[in-house]
Amino acid sequence: MTMLSILDLVRITEGSDARTALDNARDVARHAEGWGYRRIWFAEHHNMPGIASAATSLVIAHVAAGTQTIRVGAGGIMLPNHAPMVIAEQFGTLAHLFPGRIDLGLGRAPGTDQVTVRALRTTADAANHFPQDVLELQHYLAPTTPGQRIEAVPAAGTQVPLWMLGSSTFGAALAAELGLPYAFASHFAPDQLQPALVTYRSRFKPSAQLAQPYVAVGVNIITAETDAQAQRLATTQQMSFIDLFRGARGLSRPPIDDIDTYSSPAEQAQMRHMLRHAIVGGPDTVKAGIDALVAETGANELMMVTDVFDHAARLRSLQITSECAAA
Known part of the structure; x- marks a missing residue:
């Protein structure tokens, strides 16, 4: 049977507010857990008055605290907006608070417009470093090695499962190269669904995290x-x-x-x-x-x-x- 999961946009509705949206997301997760859903994810969007999930790691903590078994994660964190060490610290902390239940999906888009990108203190070309940033993040989540001078506390050794997100063949190829699970955003970008899946499956290399696509x-x-x-x-x-x-x-x-x-x-x-x-x-x-x-x-x-x-x-x-x- 195909597993069902939820991407919750944490919509703020007319006549409501952000607190209601956040509590509704927690309530959705609680019900979904009982209905057999595998995971619920939240996405990083900025400068959007109708979406309350910009501080994604905090939303995950709020929802995970109100549930027992459903996996809770990011779908995704827009890694070019952040230092990999900071994301490792955040999700390592979540992994200690909610063991075995945290996912970390990664995207390379900014999740906003270019004016807001500047307000985030990043640049449009930050996405060019995305593959290297993913590897750096993996390093911080892995067990420490002798002589390692920089440690993302308390992330080291948590090995939070990473996912690659994408709406093109770029993310598919990177997910395949790194041996990561792949989530395609056909809910808003359907055009390259089949080419991306073919790319991912044909190029997939097994990894310590994942043996098969x-x-x-x-x-x-x-x-x-x-x-x-x-x-x-x-x-x-x-x-x-x-x-x-x-x-x-x-x-x-x-x-x-x-x-x-x-x-x-x-x-x-x-x-x-x-x-x-x-x-x-x-x-x-x-x-x-x-x-x-x-x-x-x-x-x-x-x-x-x-x-x-x-x-x-x-x-x-x-x-x-x-x-x-x-x-």
Whole structure:
């Protein structure tokens, strides 16, 4: 059976606040744990008023403290924004607090715009050092060696599992070279899904962490009792994509009856292209969509985004999806 996991965007909804979003993320994790989800991840985004996960390691600590068994991690940390030693210290600390439950997914994009990149005190060319930074991070998480002068305390020896994230063949090739599990961001960047998976699997080199290729595929899944109900819930995410096209960064909006009234034909075409792997519908539709995506990609795991405005409706969507996958 294909494993299901969650990428939680920690959306701040209209009429709500960041604390509510963070507590909702913890509640999602608590329920998901009981429904058999393998892991829940949080992503580093900056200068986005509608997303509360910028301080990703703190979000992970908050959620992990409210759960018992589900793995909690970053999907991902944008490593060019940080010194590898600092990330090792943070995730090494998490590994001691929550043994055997912490994942560290790594990306090379900034997670924001270029103006904010400068505010983060990094530069646009920092991504050029990404492969070297990953190796440095691995070094800090490994056991110390005789004569080692710099130690990331308390990270040394924790060997927090690393994942490579990507939306192109670059990340796939690097994950293969380093023998790391690979998560492809087809939930927002579907174009190179198959080329990236072919690159990863064909070039994979076994490592101390991983003996065989392991792929997680990002996918938007929204489920309700009927296709029509799910399609209405999905307009929240569709509006968020359209707002991004317009350069608007606002709070998550409640669903609407007809997305066509919100956007132009050109915006709709762009939005539908980016969301073309989305699975939206009632249980039968979602079950068929999951089976088809797994058959197409051979994914070991689906990393789901369920961007639903109402918290109770989101929980219900996740519950139904878990039932579909188990059927």
